[in-house]
Amino acid sequence: MDARERLIESTRELLWERGYVGTSPKAIQARSGAGQGSMYHHFDGKPGLARAAIGRSAGEMRERADTAFAGPGPVSARVAAYLRRERDVLRGCPVGRLTQDPDVMADPELRAPVEETFAWLTGRLAALLEEGRAQGEFDAGLDAEATATALVAVLQGGYVLARAAGTAEPFGRAVDGALGLLSARTAAKESR
Amino acid sequence: MDARERLIESTRELLWERGYVGTSPKAIQARSGAGQGSMYHHFDGKPGLARAAIGRSAGEMRERADTAFAGPGPVSARVAAYLRRERDVLRGCPVGRLTQDPDVMADPELRAPVEETFAWLTGRLAALLEEGRAQGEFDAGLDAEATATALVAVLQGGYVLARAAGTAEPFGRAVDGALGLLSARTAAKESR
Numbered sequence: 001m002d003a004r005e006r007l008i009e010s011t012r013e014l015l016w017e018r019g020y021v022g023t024s025p026k027a028i029q030a031r032s033g034a035g036q037g038s039m040y041h042h043f044d045g046k047p048g049l050a051r052a053a054i055g056r057s058a059g060e061m062r063e064r065a066d067t068a069f070a071g072p073g074p075v076s077a078r079v080a081a082y083l084r085r086e087r088d089v090l091r092g093c094p095v096g097r098l099t100q101d102p103d104v105m106a107d108p109e110l111r112a113p114v115e116e117t118f119a120w121l122t123g124r125l126a127a128l129l130e131e132g133r134a135q136g137e138f139d140a141g142l143d144a145e146a147t148a149t150a151l152v153a154v155l156q157g158g159y160v161l162a163r164a165a166g167t168a169e170p171f172g173r174a175v176d177g178a179l180g181l182l183s184a185r186t187a188a189k190e191s192r
Numbered sequence: 193m194d195a196r197e198r199l200i201e202s203t204r205e206l207l208w209e210r211g212y213v214g215t216s217p218k219a220i221q222a223r224s225g226a227g228q229g230s231m232y233h234h235f236d237g238k239p240g241l242a243r244a245a246i247g248r249s250a251g252e253m254r255e256r257a258d259t260a261f262a263g264p265g266p267v268s269a270r271v272a273a274y275l276r277r278e279r280d281v282l283r284g285c286p287v288g289r290l291t292q293d294p295d296v297m298a299d300p301e302l303r304a305p306v307e308e309t310f311a312w313l314t315g316r317l318a319a320l321l322e323e324g325r326a327q328g329e330f331d332a333g334l335d336a337e338a339t340a341t342a343l344v345a346v347l348q349g350g351y352v353l354a355r356a357a358g359t360a361e362p363f364g365r366a367v368d369g370a371l372g373l374l375s376a377r378t379a380a381k382e383s384r
Contacts (some may be wrong), residue, residue, distance in 0.1 A: 177335065
């Protein structure tokens with residue numbers, strides 16, 4: 001890895017662990033092994049590095065969602081695969097955790113990729129649920145948009161509960177609860 | 193308000209706005225108008241103040257949940273009242289946001305009230321859902337524990353999505369989605 005790459009990856013890790021407020025240019029240099037000159041050669045300091053790091057985390061989050069959503073089987077199986085995919089739960093979501101960073105939220109250029117990622121994810125999941133509804137997999141009363149927002153919230157809240165408990169267990173339980181509720185929208189239809 | 197009280201309330205606000213890492217003893221003194229001598233007379237510095245502030249936020253969160261859960265009407269109406277109660281959504285949850293604070297999570301005395309609050313809330317909500325199931329309000333297949341965890345996660349994740357979007361709208365949509373899914377556990381039973 002060249003210095004530029006090491007700088008981006010180190011910033012990503014530090015943002016994930018300590019947040020933007022808790023990450024100093026000095027800490028980024030120490031973690032990456034890049035000097036101050038190299039850092040300011042490649043980036044305009046911490047804000048520019050954070051833009052690159054956040055953009056990369058957001059891109060990975062989209063890619064992983066796309067992979068699960070494009071998988072085989074009925075819509076409910078693809079939604080379950082996405083909710084249950086392997087995650088480093090106790091580290092939290094590298095994108096979602098940024099919403100608790102006052103300096104990220106106050107900077108339009110840093111907030112934009114966070115906002116766009118969740119808007120994209122919710123929209124993509126809503127389209128998938130709508131597809132399931134149109135194909136008769138879910139009952140006609142399912143509100144795809146609201147349900148998609150609730151499912152994305154379950155994941156983000158699941159991270160919060162797992163970190164509070166110091167164990168990944170509540171994350172898995174929240175996902176089980178959400179999928180249990182969603183399955184009733186299929187079961188209800190079948191029982192008619 | 194005396195100095196001790198002003199110190200606790202100022203710490204609460206700063207923890208909510210800036211997090212633990214982003215809150216300095218100097219900022220607490222400036223916001224509270226209390227001097228350094230007064231701060232160290234009442235507390236052992238930032239950790240002690242944070243313990244008092246977090247304890248108070250956690251206590252308020254429990255009180256509000258208790259009020260909604262003890263309200264009139266069927267279980268589903270009480271759950272809906274709790275999920276829909278007025279909240280300062282864009283400020284985020286004063287307890288949940290602490291899970292993103294590495295220094296809070298690393299300190300057992302600061303993490304304990306965060307962990308206990310979510311365990312209590314999930315347990316209380318699970319007992320309420322179980323009551324609804326026992327009374328035939330929900331269908332027999334409802335997993336009260338997993339559903340309660342999912343609902344608490346929807347609230348915590350709703351804050352994350354609202355902050356990302358810069359508007360409270362996704363919070364309300366996530367709650368609508370969750371209540372829509374929960375209602376199917378009643379509707380499913382009625383259609384039998």
